[in-house]
Amino acid sequence: MTMTDRAENTLLILPGLVLLVLAFFVPIAQMLVLSVAGENGPTLAHFQRFLSDPYYLNVLWRTVRLSAIITLICALIGFPLAYIMAHVSARARLWLVIMVILPLMTSVVVRTFGWMVLLSRSGLIPEVLRDMGLVGRNFSLMQTETAIVVGMVQVLLPFMTLSILGVVTRIDRRLEEAARTMGCGFLQTLRTVVLPLSAPGIVAGSLLVFTLSASSFVTPNLLGGSRIQVLAASIYRSVTQTLDWPFAAAQAVILFVGILVLLMPYARLSGRTNG
Amino acid sequence: MVKAVPTPIRVAAILFVILTGVFLLAPLVVIAGVSVSESQFIAFPPTGFSLRWYEAVFSSDAYLSAAWISLRVALLVTVTSCLIGGAAAIALHRRKLPFSGALSTLFLSPLVLPTIIYAIGMLMLWSALFGPVSILTLWVSHTIVTTPYVIRTTLAVLSESNPFLEEAAQTMGANRFQRLRLVVLPQCLPGLAAGTFFAFNISFDEAVLALFLRKPGMTTLPVQIYGQLEFSPDPTVAAVSTIMIGLTVLLIFLIDRMLGLQRFAST
Numbered sequence A: 001m002t003m004t005d006r007a008e009n010t011l012l013i014l015p016g017l018v019l020l021v022l023a024f025f026v027p028i029a030q031m032l033v034l035s036v037a038g039e040n041g042p043t044l045a046h047f048q049r050f051l052s053d054p055y056y057l058n059v060l061w062r063t064v065r066l067s068a069i070i071t072l073i074c075a076l077i078g079f080p081l082a083y084i085m086a087h088v089s090a091r092a093r094l095w096l097v098i099m100v101i102l103p104l105m106t107s108v109v110v111r112t113f114g115w116m117v118l119l120s121r122s123g124l125i126p127e128v129l130r131d132m133g134l135v136g137r138n139f140s141l142m143q144t145e146t147a148i149v150v151g152m153v154q155v156l157l158p159f160m161t162l163s164i165l166g167v168v169t170r171i172d173r174r175l176e177e178a179a180r181t182m183g184c185g186f187l188q189t190l191r192t193v194v195l196p197l198s199a200p201g202i203v204a205g206s207l208l209v210f211t212l213s214a215s216s217f218v219t220p221n222l223l224g225g226s227r228i229q230v231l232a233a234s235i236y237r238s239v240t241q242t243l244d245w246p247f248a249a250a251q252a253v254i255l256f257v258g259i260l261v262l263l264m265p266y267a268r269l270s271g272r273t274n275g
Numbered sequence B: 001m002v003k004a005v006p007t008p009i010r011v012a013a014i015l016f017v018i019l020t021g022v023f024l025l026a027p028l029v030v031i032a033g034v035s036v037s038e039s040q041f042i043a044f045p046p047t048g049f050s051l052r053w054y055e056a057v058f059s060s061d062a063y064l065s066a067a068w069i070s071l072r073v074a075l076l077v078t079v080t081s082c083l084i085g086g087a088a089a090i091a092l093h094r095r096k097l098p099f100s101g102a103l104s105t106l107f108l109s110p111l112v113l114p115t116i117i118y119a120i121g122m123l124m125l126w127s128a129l130f131g132p133v134s135i136l137t138l139w140v141s142h143t144i145v146t147t148p149y150v151i152r153t154t155l156a157v158l159s160e161s162n163p164f165l166e167e168a169a170q171t172m173g174a175n176r177f178q179r180l181r182l183v184v185l186p187q188c189l190p191g192l193a194a195g196t197f198f199a200f201n202i203s204f205d206e207a208v209l210a211l212f213l214r215k216p217g218m219t220t221l222p223v224q225i226y227g228q229l230e231f232s233p234d235p236t237v238a239a240v241s242t243i244m245i246g247l248t249v250l251l252i253f254l255i256d257r258m259l260g261l262q263r264f265a266s267t
Helices: A005-035 A045-052 A054-087 A090-105 A108-119 A124-131 A145-168 A173-181 A186-214 A218-224 A231-240 A245-274 B007-035 B052-058 B061-094 B100-112 B115-130 B135-158 B164-171 B176-205 B208-212 B221-230 B235-258 B261-266
Strands: none
Touching: A005 A245, A005 B061, A005 B100, A005 B115, A005 B135, A045 A054, A045 A245, A054 A090, A054 A145, A054 A186, A054 A231, A054 B007, A090 A145, A090 B007, A090 B235, A090 B261, A108 A124, A108 A145, A108 A218, A108 B007, A108 B176, A108 B221, A108 B235, A145 A186, A145 A218, A145 B007, A173 A186, A186 A245, A218 A231, A218 B221, A231 A245, A231 B115, A231 B208, A245 B115, B007 B235, B052 B061, B052 B235, B061 B100, B061 B135, B061 B176, B061 B221, B061 B235, B100 B135, B115 B135, B115 B208, B135 B176, B135 B208, B164 B176, B176 B235, B208 B221, B221 B235, B235 B261
């Protein structure tokens, strides 16, 4: 029995393709359908309810605001870190990669628990701040937006760093050397040569971090508590507590559309540079 | 000759790396500290040294059954994502199928879509078609999110392999199956192995799908920990968490052996 190359490749890819369609694209379609499901046919009532309630608009605004702050902080730490990682010896780089990957591969639940211990009233950080006389006796960082930002930056910094590192390591070192021999100072070279060339990595990392930040609920729920709701936490509550699935689906669609709008220009841009 | 990096900047860079390292690793160190504390309250720095919280974990039915479910799901997921992802990566690497560029994007799309959106879709579809969720639901959905990692690591290894070996084997009379088994599979192996360790790690640690697709009596370890953290965290949670961190360290070591962490970091 002979088999063509085409048949062999099709056989290899088919199980994955079938699974992907049935267990990934169909569920997403189901969610889209449910978001407009009403008792008497399709309706936009669930979207209307979300977009006309100040409470939910506030949740949405908080999600966008916190995600933007988290992304900015990650970029500010991630760029220098990636630059340093690209420029140290191979041995030092291995240790830095471990330093970044170990938290990345640890369960989010576990990492957030660490911050709960550090930030709670009897935790290390409020205690140190109290000893320094900076804050009062009942000061706690738990259940604040600050706690969410701190925890999320730690969770997402590895993504930003690795995105930028991939680009920084490919920058031709001779460009930097040329700038230095032409009389540029170190920081000037960094600003005028390395930073523009790293921009694709910074943009890709920022989009990734913003997306992950806007869609996470485990860390915000545990560090922010139930009073400080973000969009993903609100979706989770609609599914598990109020059991309002169509409303949960509508909120997920709002998140989905927001992320698509954010990613679309980037996909078109990177498609153009590749093609 | 290029002027070296100025000393003040060098010092600042070293300080910056140390501070970032402390920030990244502090939560993990703190948990390990709490887990060996004698105190029955969660406190850091720990007071005294005791392994009683580890004993408590190993005599707790809730944790043991959660660990057993997590382990079963992770092992099943590892097998399926390795088989499906490995096969797909071989076909994608050859680029001989129509729309192979679009197919690659399609296969990696679960990496881009936030898990919460997928989780909610899966829950709704499964409930509509089959009723209550089961281990099978978790198995399928974890396979979806881990397969792209296997594909990525396998593709990374294949892109550096010698494409002429397969042709040579064909010229020497090897049939299709022999070529796959004796030439292509050994070429894939390091990437496949690294991918399966990733798959295991992600499935074992995953909380979002597991939180959405849960029911009484089917709680994975991360969900069990999440539940404890919401209500009454005690040092046993720290002990379980430390065991999970230890497992991650082991897997990172294995991935470094298989593929090299450096390579993973720059892809």
